[in-house]
Amino acid sequence: MAAVPICLIGGYLGAGKTTLINHLLRHAEGRRITVFVNDFGSINIDADLIEATEGNKLSLANGCACCAVGGDLMNALLALDKTVRDNPAAAPDHLVIEASGVADPWKIAQIGFAASTVTGGFRLDAIIVLADALNLAAQLADKYVGESVARQFAHADLVVLNKADLASPAELADAQSTIAELAPHARVLETSHGRLSPAILLEEDYPERVFTPAASNTLSNGFLQSISAGEAHESYVSAAWQSATPINRQAFEEALRALPESVVRGKGILQFEGEAIATIWHRVGSRDTFRDAPEMTDISRWVLIAKGDAVGTLFAAFRHIGTLISSVQR
Amino acid sequence: MSKFTIYPAQSIITMNRSQPRARAVAVRDGRILGVGDFDSLKGWGDHVIDDRFANKVLMPGFVEGHSHLLEGGVWKYTYAGFFDRRGPDGTLWPGLKNFDDVVTRLKEAEAKLPTPDEPLFAWGFDPIYFGAARMATTELDRVSNTRPVVVMHANFHLLNANSVTLKKSGITRDTQIEGVAKNAQGEPTGELQEFAAMFLVFRVVGNVYFDAGSDETGIWNMGKVANRTGVTTATDLVNDLSGNSVATMRRVTFDEKFPLRLVPAYRGLMGATETAEDGAAKIVKLIGSNNEKLHFGMVKFVLDGSIQGFTARLRWPGYFNGAANGIWVVPPHDFLRQFQVFHNAGLTVHIHTNGDEASDVALDAIESALLAFPRWDHRHTLQHSQMLTASQMRRMASMGVAANIFSNHIYYWGDQHYALTLGPERAERMDPAATALAAGVRIAIHSDAPVTPLAPLFTAWCAVNRKTASGRVLGVNECIKVEQALQAITLGAAYTLKLDHEIGSIEAGKRADFAILDADPLAVPPNELKDVPVAGTVLGGRVFEIK
Numbered sequence: 058m059a060a061v062p063i064c065l066i067g068g069y070l071g072a073g074k075t076t077l078i079n080h081l082l083r084h085a086e087g088r089r090i091t092v093f094v095n096d097f098g099s100i101n102i103d104a105d106l107i108e109a110t111e112g113n114k115l116s117l118a119n120g121c122a123c124c125a126v127g128g129d130l131m132n133a134l135l136a137l138d139k140t141v142r143d144n145p146a147a148a149p150d151h152l153v154i155e156a157s158g159v160a161d162p163w164k165i166a167q168i169g170f171a172a173s174t175v176t177g178g179f180r181l182d183a184i185i186v187l188a189d190a191l192n193l194a195a196q197l198a199d200k201y202v203g204e205s206v207a208r209q210f211a212h213a214d215l216v217v218l219n220k221a222d223l224a225s226p227a228e229l230a231d232a233q234s235t236i237a238e239l240a241p242h243a244r245v246l247e248t249s250h251g252r253l254s255p256a257i258l259l260e261e262d263y264p265e266r267v268f269t270p271a272a273s274n275t276l277s278n279g280f281l282q283s284i285s286a287g288e289a290h291e292s293y294v295s296a297a298w299q300s301a302t303p304i305n306r307q308a309f310e311e312a313l314r315a316l317p318e319s320v321v322r323g324k325g326i327l328q329f330e331g332e333a334i335a336t337i338w339h340r341v342g343s344r345d346t347f348r349d350a351p352e353m354t355d356i357s358r359w360v361l362i363a364k365g366d367a368v369g370t371l372f373a374a375f376r377h378i379g380t381l382i383s384s385v386q387r
Numbered sequence: 388m389s390k391f392t393i394y395p396a397q398s399i400i401t402m403n404r405s406q407p408r409a410r411a412v413a414v415r416d417g418r419i420l421g422v423g424d425f426d427s428l429k430g431w432g433d434h435v436i437d438d439r440f441a442n443k444v445l446m447p448g449f450v451e452g453h454s455h456l457l458e459g460g461v462w463k464y465t466y467a468g469f470f471d472r473r474g475p476d477g478t479l480w481p482g483l484k485n486f487d488d489v490v491t492r493l494k495e496a497e498a499k500l501p502t503p504d505e506p507l508f509a510w511g512f513d514p515i516y517f518g519a520a521r522m523a524t525t526e527l528d529r530v531s532n533t534r535p536v537v538v539m540h541a542n543f544h545l546l547n548a549n550s551v552t553l554k555k556s557g558i559t560r561d562t563q564i565e566g567v568a569k570n571a572q573g574e575p576t577g578e579l580q581e582f583a584a585m586f587l588v589f590r591v592v593g594n595v596y597f598d599a600g601s602d603e604t605g606i607w608n609m610g611k612v613a614n615r616t617g618v619t620t621a622t623d624l625v626n627d628l629s630g631n632s633v634a635t636m637r638r639v640t641f642d643e644k645f646p647l648r649l650v651p652a653y654r655g656l657m658g659a660t661e662t663a664e665d666g667a668a669k670i671v672k673l674i675g676s677n678n679e680k681l682h683f684g685m686v687k688f689v690l691d692g693s694i695q696g697f698t699a700r701l702r703w704p705g706y707f708n709g710a711a712n713g714i715w716v717v718p719p720h721d722f723l724r725q726f727q728v729f730h731n732a733g734l735t736v737h738i739h740t741n742g743d744e745a746s747d748v749a750l751d752a753i754e755s756a757l758l759a760f761p762r763w764d765h766r767h768t769l770q771h772s773q774m775l776t777a778s779q780m781r782r783m784a785s786m787g788v789a790a791n792i793f794s795n796h797i798y799y800w801g802d803q804h805y806a807l808t809l810g811p812e813r814a815e816r817m818d819p820a821a822t823a824l825a826a827g828v829r830i831a832i833h834s835d836a837p838v839t840p841l842a843p844l845f846t847a848w849c850a851v852n853r854k855t856a857s858g859r860v861l862g863v864n865e866c867i868k869v870e871q872a873l874q875a876i877t878l879g880a881a882y883t884l885k886l887d888h889e890i891g892s893i894e895a896g897k898r899a900d901f902a903i904l905d906a907d908p909l910a911v912p913p914n915e916l917k918d919v920p921v922a923g924t925v926l927g928g929r930v931f932e933i934k
Contacts, residue, residue: 070718096662128654128716131582131594138590158718167583170563178557178590201700201719201748204712 058145060180061137062260063152063169067162067209068187069196073219074155075100077187077251077258081153082106082121084255084290089120091149093133095157097125122149130154134168134179142177151259152179159205162186163212182260183341186213186240187251190224190232197235210239214342215246215257215321222249244321244342246291246364254290257362260339261324293321296371297360298379303330304357305378309338312374313345317363320371325359326350390433391415392928395425396440398907402447402877402892412445414899417679417927421895439930444907446873447892448619448900448924449843450880452791453737453770453833456623456651459609460599461510461837465496467538468511470799470856472840475611477933486517486526489538493530506535506552506592511837513541514578515695515803516856523570524550524577535592541838542696543596545580548588553577556587601632606639610647614931616842617902617921619648620881620890624737624770625687626651628669640680646924646931648900650884652685652737655725663725667732679898679927684885686729686736687770689716691745694773694808695800699742701774707810712744719748723755730756735766735885737791743774750782757786768883771835773817774809780819780826789883792818792875794832794850795839801855815862820850824871831880832872844908847872848917869913901925903932 066074078092079101094100100123102115109116115123126133141148156162162184169181186209189196196206210216216236221229229247236245246253306329316323323340335350338359357379363371372381392414399409401422413420413428421428428434462474467489470482483489489512497507507530514521527536527549535552539545548556553575560573566584568576579585599605600623613621626632628651640649653670661669666686673683691713692698697706698713705712716739729736730753740746746769753767765787769775772790775783783790796804797818804814816822823830832846850872853861860866867875881891890898905920923932 070720131586131589132597134586135589135594158721159715161714164565164582167564167566167581168586170583171557171587178587201744202715205715 058142058177059148060178061141061148061152062150062182063154063166063179064182064259065154065156065162065166065184066187067156067160067184067213068158068217069189069202069206069209070158071192072187072189073217073251074187077217077219077253078153078155080251080253081255081258082117082119082123085119085121086255087120088255088259089150090153090255090259091122091124091137091151092153092155093124093126093130094155095125096127097123100125130165138178145177151182153259156209159202161205161208166212182339183214183258184212185215185217185258186210186243187217187219188232188236190218190220190229190247193232193235207239210236210243213240213243214344216240216243217251217253218245218247219251220249221247242343244318244364246321248291252290254293257293257322260322260341291364293362293364294371294384295360295362296384297358297382298375299356299358299382300379301356303328303332305330306332308378312378313340315374316361317370317374318343319363319365320361321364322362323359325357326354327357327359328354389415390435391420391431393425393428393434393436394440394445395436395438396445397442399445399893400447400873400907400909401894402874403894406894409893412893412899412901414925414928417899417929419893419895419897419899422893439932440903443922444904445893445925446617446902446904446908447877448890448902448926449617449876450831450884450886450891451613451618451621451833451836451841451843451876452768452831452880452883453624453793454609454621454836454841455625456600456605456609457596458600458612458836458841459607460601460605461596462608462612463508463599463604464539464595465493465507465509466511467492467509468541469513469516470840472511473612473615475608475615477615486520486522489522490526490529493527493536493538497531497534497536500534504534506537507531508537508539508592508595510539510596511541512538512547515800521568521576521578522547524548524553524575527577535588537588537592539596542693544696545578546585546588548577548579550577552588552592555591558584558587562587601626601635603635603639606636606649607645610639610645612836612841614646614924615921615933616844617904617924618841618843619646619900619902619924619926620650620884620886621647621841622685622884623649623651624685625654625689628653628673628683633673636681640678643929645680646926646929648680648682648890648926650682650685650886652687653683655686655688655729655736663728667729667734670729670734671732682884682886684734686734687739688722688726688736689739690719690722690748691715691740691742694741694796695803697808699774700744700748701742702744702747706808707813708807710808713742715745719752722748723752726752727756727759730762730765730767731760733762735768735883737768737770737883739770741771741773741793743776743779746772746775746779750779750786750788753786753788754782763787766883766885768831770833772823774813775819775823777819777822777826780823780828783823784827789829789831790823791831791833791880791883792820792823792850793835794818794820794846795834797849797853797861798856799839801853801861802857802859805855805859805861816865817862818850819865820867820871820875821865824867829879829882830875831883832875833880842917843876844919844921845917847876847908848914850875851913851916854914869909869916872916873908899925899928
């Protein structure tokens with residue numbers, strides 16, 4: 058039984074956690090996302106999207122679900138875990154957990170570190186912490202919550218610098234440098250109203266969504282479209298590679314180290330030289346995880362998502378490893 | 388008119404200042420008809436004399452202003468604590484002073500389990516009393532190598548498990564969760580700390596401790612413990628007040644054989660499916676259904692963690708051992724907003740604040756709520772109130788905020804507060820009952836059962852003597868008089884529940900709720916207050932003698 062990937066959404070009050078979650082639920086694009094929120098108070102779901110309401114759970118017509126867990130995350134997780142174990146087909150593709158405004162997402166993320174040794178359960182995908190571009194400095198200086206706000210960033214993979222449209226260039230620059238100190242390993246995504254693609258916030262299942270099976274060497278449009286779906290999301294560039302010959306693990310890891318900071322996500326299924334089964338690789342921010350795929354693969358395929366227009370730099374890292382098969386810039 | 392009953396007693400401590408002592412009390416229809424002596428009572432007319440209390444001392448039934456129904460629920464499982472504790476059936480479970488004692492106790496319980504794979508659950512263990520030594524699978528594997536053995540710690544934030552449990556839970560040396568304690572060889576010790584590590588165990592054996600107190604057995608057990616300790620009114624100081632919870636409480640309290648008035652407090656800010664406005668409306672509606680044994684109207688918020696867990700929010704200079712400041716359970720700004728809603732609805736809000744910084748946040752919220760929506764006699768209460776400063780207490784007095792002080796902490800964790808968490812000066816002024824009274828703050832004192840045992844005379848003993856487990860007197864200047872402590876466990880607690888017009892003293896018109904004692908708490912040496920035997924209770928005129 059596969060573990061459910063979990064994505065933590067942290068950040069202090071007003072940073073835009075629920076706005077981002079609302080955006081995610083509206084643009085799930087076929088992903089079955091279950092969201093745990095603290096309360097329904099600020100979740101704003103169109104009534105015609107709601108298929109059923111049962112206790113503290115809203116089921117949406119697009120296959121997503123939204124559960125209000127209040128202070129009782131333990132029992133919410135136990136209930137979901139039981140549902141999935143009883144019926145693996147009921148497993149969501151992603152579990153997104155909204156941490157409370159003063160919770161340390163790292164503590165909750167621990168739940169995602171057991172999957173290697175237990176059946177099913179949860180597997181950490183990403184820790185995403187939102188920062189309020191206008192009020193971050195004031196929040197950090199608050200005598201009551203300053204330390205709690207600072208602590209939230211320490212293990213962030215991605216920091217969403219939200220309300221960027223309302224901040225002056227100087228305010229944005231200040232926030233950027235503060236975040237660089239608080240979240241040294243994170244990649245920073247500027248946006249407003251949480252307009253980020255699910256392809257950036259969530260890891261993808263492999264390889265179905267990223268690539269069409271055996272469609273010569275062209276990349277499925279579905280995935281790339283989803284990261285630049287019209288006006289809905291911030292623009293990002295992506296590039297996909299493949300290799301029909303097994304890859305040297307060391308060379309691949311070196312290429313990863315050489316990636317520019319503009320890269321925010323990476324994902325792939327890789328056949329390393331001399332290994333009996335393929336490896337699923339996943340990068341969020343600057344953190345790479347590798348885990349065993351179910352079997353060997355003939356063709357290694359991977360994709361990177363980056364901000365800005367650094368396509369040239371993106372190409373450079375993997376030039377000697379695979380063949381660039383597609384790139385998209387919007 | 389029906390006949391009423393006159394109970395002569397060896398002595399009656401009324402807690403009513405206009406008649407502090409009496410020799411007889413008359414009861415009609417569950418209420419006190421009069422208090423005095425036989426001659427002053429017989430004028431009410433036809434009566435019978437019941438002299439079963441002729442050699443007893445009567446006090447107002449004790450009021451526990453901060454307890455949880457879980458106190459009843461945990462007794463479904465084996466007690467593994469360091470201190471002696473008496474169960475609902477009266478069995479005295481001696482405290483376990485070393486790991487071998489724990490193993491022996493658990494083996495006895497294990498032998499009684501009906502099936503070979505049923506998990507063994509225990510509770511109340513606290514490693515803080517064993518110095519650097521930590522219990523491990525080495526010990527719990529001696530209890531069983533075939534069934535899961537799970538020992539919940541006293542704070543409910545940690546547990547110990549045996550190897551069978553670890554195996555079933557998939558916990559190995561490779562498990563990367565921070566809360567999985569490992570030994571020098573990198574193997575898990577079986578101690579699992581906090582949420583994520585405990586999750587792995589609960590997904591295999593179930594989260595049995597969570598709602599152990601909310602079913603009928605748990606509530607009945609709570610009633611039995613109360614009866615043995617002289618308690619006639621107790622809080623469940625955080626309850627979801629769901630339809631199911633309310634129905635169960637109604638069913639149990641409706642039974643005339645249930646010996647306790649129950650005051651459940653609504654879980655503010657934690658309600659997942661309700662806004663504060665909905666929650667407040669629900670309580671207001673429930674108040675309409677209040678009856679003599681089930682009383683709604685209280686709200687509970689939790690602001691910070693615990694001092695001994697280093698999760699309480701402290702003002703400068705922080706923890707004595709240099710630990711980082713604690714955590715907010717809810718964002719102070721959220722609290723401010725939601726508190727206002729419950730305040731405006733006319734409800735009484737009980738706010739868990741262990742650290743002095745958390746108390747600041749609570750007092751700021753109360754002050755701003757009062758400015759926006761002035762209210763008299765709100766009786767908002769700071770719960771635990773362990774680090775209140777003199778200036779905070781002056782502020783509380785001005786705003787009419789009460790303190791329910793966690794006096795039991797002095798005995799159970801006072802030594803740790805002195806040496807580790809707060810250091811000598813602040814440890815000696817913690818749980819400051821004397822300063823609170825001097826500042827004009829109304830006080831109650833409490834057990835937070837099941838965190839410490841439900842036993843108000845013990846709690847009073849703590850507030851009077853301030854002795855730690857090692858025998859240190861922790862801050863002699865905060866000791867209060869026996870009379871003051873007895874007030875705190877009766878009228879004082881009743882005041883914080885807005886029930887002081889009904890209970891808390893023995894005077895005409897009030898409910899006939901008594902604690903039946905075998906000795907006079909005002910006559911015994913103050914150091915023996917905790918040893919005054921309780922013979923039972925009277926609730927609404929119905930006698931519940933301990934069998």
